[in-house]
Amino acid sequence: MGNIILNAIILAAMGTLLLRLAGRKSLAQMTTPQVAILLTIGAVLGSEVGGKGLLPSIIATATFIGFLVAMEWISLRWNGAETAVKGKAILIISDGNLMIDNLKKLRMSVDDLEQRLRLAGISHFQDVKTGTIERNGEFGYEWMPEAKPVTVKDLERILGEKLGALTNKNNIFTEIKGDTHEQAIPEILQ
Known part of the structure; x- marks a missing residue:
């Protein structure tokens, strides 16, 4: 029983490490090949807990991750492969x-x-x-x-055209950037 728990912990750690090497994506953002390989990895890691052997499971998982990384690298280099492997919108x-x-x-x-x-x-x-x-x-x-929803930029442009300059662009943040004040500061507060 202790051996199964230890093997499960080792596999979880190795699986996490190998999947981190594959890249960060949520399941919703994965492509079909990524989901297929993830499911296969789960089956391989699960079979180890059943007693197939620790080293073969780690090697198989590393092979699947290597295949996934290679497919993504090829997809980056060749647009036809990207379409074939990942599909298109x-x-x-x-x-x-x-x-x-x-x-x-x-x-x-x-x-x-x-x-x-x-x-x-x-x-x-x-x-x-x-x-x-x-x-x-x-x-x-x-x-x-x-x-299209109106953006702040659109609204400022429209209002600026209709009403002219509405507000002064200077504010307390521009005072910090320019190290100056728009209005004179009383001597006692400086």
């Missing part, structure tokens, strides 16, 4: 219109897409200029120009 909304054929290829229902839109804070398909399902399964989108 698939267009599902174009100019506010659903791409039904692509949803079918993804086996994604309109209800599933609506859920992703709601989670992204989008109320209408028509507000999305381009919507994709990325390689990691996440929903990527670009707003229609008229649906």
Whole structure:
């Protein structure tokens, strides 16, 4: 019993170390090959606890991690390999219109897409200029120009055009940077 516990601790430590070498990603961000190798590693490490042997399990895990790192290195160097191994984003909304054929290829229902839109804070398909399902399964989108939220920069530009300069750009932080004061400071406070 003690041997099984010791082997499990060693495998957990080695598995953690080897997976750290593979890189940091959450499961939701992993590509299909990464998930497949992660599951295989889990099976290999689990088989050791059942008694297959500590060293063979560590070697097999290191081999899988090496394969994963090699595949990612090849994907970085050759775009064709990246597409073959990791896939590519698939267009599902174009100019506010659903791409039904692509949803079918993804086996994604309109209800599933609506859920992703709601989670992204989008109320209408028509507000999305381009919507994709990325390689990691996440929903990527670009707003229609008229649906884009107003940014502070947009608001300042619009108000500046309509009302002129609203406020003085100097504040207590610019005083620190410039080591000067906008207003005279009473002698007693200096």
